[in-house]
Amino acid sequence: LFHTPEEVPEQGAPDCAIAIDVLRATTTMAAALAAGAEAIQVFSDIDDLLTTSETWPTDKRLRAGERGGGKVEGCDLGNSPLDHSPERSGGKRLFMSTTNGTRCLKRIEHAPTVITAALTTRQAVVDFVLSQQPETVWIVGSGWEGTYSLEDTVCAGAIIHGIIAATGQTFKDLAGNDAAIAAVSLYLQWQDQLLDLMHYASHGQRLLRLNNEADLQYCAQLDVLNIVPRQHELGVLGL
Numbered sequence: 252l253f254h255t256p257e258e259v260p261e262q263g264a265p266d267c268a269i270a271i272d273v274l275r276a277t278t279t280m281a282a283a284l285a286a287g288a289e290a291i292q293v294f295s296d297i298d299d300l301l302t303t304s305e306t307w308p309t310d311k312r313l314r315a316g317e318r319g320g321g322k323v324e325g326c327d328l329g330n331s332p333l334d335h336s337p338e339r340s341g342g343k344r345l346f347m348s349t350t351n352g353t354r355c356l357k358r359i360e361h362a363p364t365v366i367t368a369a370l371t372t373r374q375a376v377v378d379f380v381l382s383q384q385p386e387t388v389w390i391v392g393s394g395w396e397g398t399y400s401l402e403d404t405v406c407a408g409a410i411i412h413g414i415i416a417a418t419g420q421t422f423k424d425l426a427g428n429d430a431a432i433a434a435v436s437l438y439l440q441w442q443d444q445l446l447d448l449m450h451y452a453s454h455g456q457r458l459l460r461l462n463n464e465a466d467l468q469y470c471a472q473l474d475v476l477n478i479v480p481r482q483h484e485l486g487v488l489g490l
């Protein structure tokens with residue numbers, strides 16, 4: 252478990268890499284695909300996003316750009332999971348760039364299997380990992396500009412807890428993995444008050460200042476979508 256993309260080693264790759272940005276990029280990706288978006292193409296750079304999306308038919312694309320929690324000028328959408336409905340997103344390609352979430356994905360994009368996770372898709376992600384049985388898994392939190400985030404860590408803990416519980420393991424089997432033990436402990440402490448934890452998290456506070464309480468409520472839901480967004484070609488995610 253890495254708390255930020257910056258912690259990820261430059262060399263080597265796991266069998267399976269999981270990117271988490273509960274508030275809000277990976278929650279929004281899952282919401283968009285669940286609403287019927289055809290695919291999500293991620294960009295670190297907004298100018299690249301705008302140029303590449305120009306080549307796509309206007310009625311088949313949505314451009315989503317977020318910086319500092321707000322919508323980027325020139326984009327159709329910011330980064331709210333509540334923006335996506337079958338009417339708005341169905342059949343469209345989402346061209347997306349966010350402050351930390353898309354950067355996290357870029358950092359792990361060369362692993363043979365790359366998926367995204369959120370609290371909303373936690374059980375589906377656990378089932379996916381159990382069915383694939385990868386030997387090495389990296390779980391990478393997006394954090395905020397290189398710093399630790401509570402919401403990504405609690406989601407990582409929820410995933411690890413799901414995996415060890417399903418395979419009859421305990422904390423003892425995580426011995427030596429300090430980050431994983433801490434993340435599972437965080438999840439066990441907060442599992443019934445995930446929305447409260449979102450409110451106390453620094454990025455949750457930032458989103459509240461921007462009047463995004465409804466987003467926090469959406470992002471704090473556990474196991475409501477039975478899908479796993481997966482990278483099918485470099486930088487492009489689908490189901």
Ligand code: MLT
Nearest residue numbers: 275276330349350351352
């Ligand atoms: C990010 O990528 O940093 C986040 O998803 C920011 C946000 O909440 O929009």
